[in-house]
Amino acid sequence: MKLELNGKSYNIPEMDFNMICEIELRGGSLMNIESQPFPTIRAIIASIIGTDVQTAGKELGEHVMKGGDMGEVMSTISKALENSGFFQALADPKK
Numbered sequence: 001m002k003l004e005l006n007g008k009s010y011n012i013p014e015m016d017f018n019m020i021c022e023i024e025l026r027g028g029s030l031m032n033i034e035s036q037p038f039p040t041i042r043a044i045i046a047s048i049i050g051t052d053v054q055t056a057g058k059e060l061g062e063h064v065m066k067g068g069d070m071g072e073v074m075s076t077i078s079k080a081l082e083n084s085g086f087f088q089a090l091a092d093p094k095k
Helices: 019-027 036-047 053-065 070-082 085-091
Strands: 002-006 008-011
Touching: 002 036, 002 070, 008 036, 008 053, 008 070, 008 085, 019 036, 070 085
Parallel strands: none
Antiparallel strands: 002 008
16 A cells, blocks of 8 residues: 655555554554544654654645645555554454
């Protein structure tokens, strides 16, 4: 799966346990995504594009200012999480 941001395409790595830890180390929390969506999205983007959260925030801000669709970014990230074997196992531990 790919994330399109500012005319660049980034491969989204598997959203496994290590990736979730990386996101949390960058200040995001999937447990609090409903109450704090923007810091979490910024941390996820930073992890995907391999940069710090400040740079990721600038990239996302520019994307939106140039007419990019924030909903599409969030939808792509959501799909990557839903397709993750790790999250599927968490949702149904009997598999």
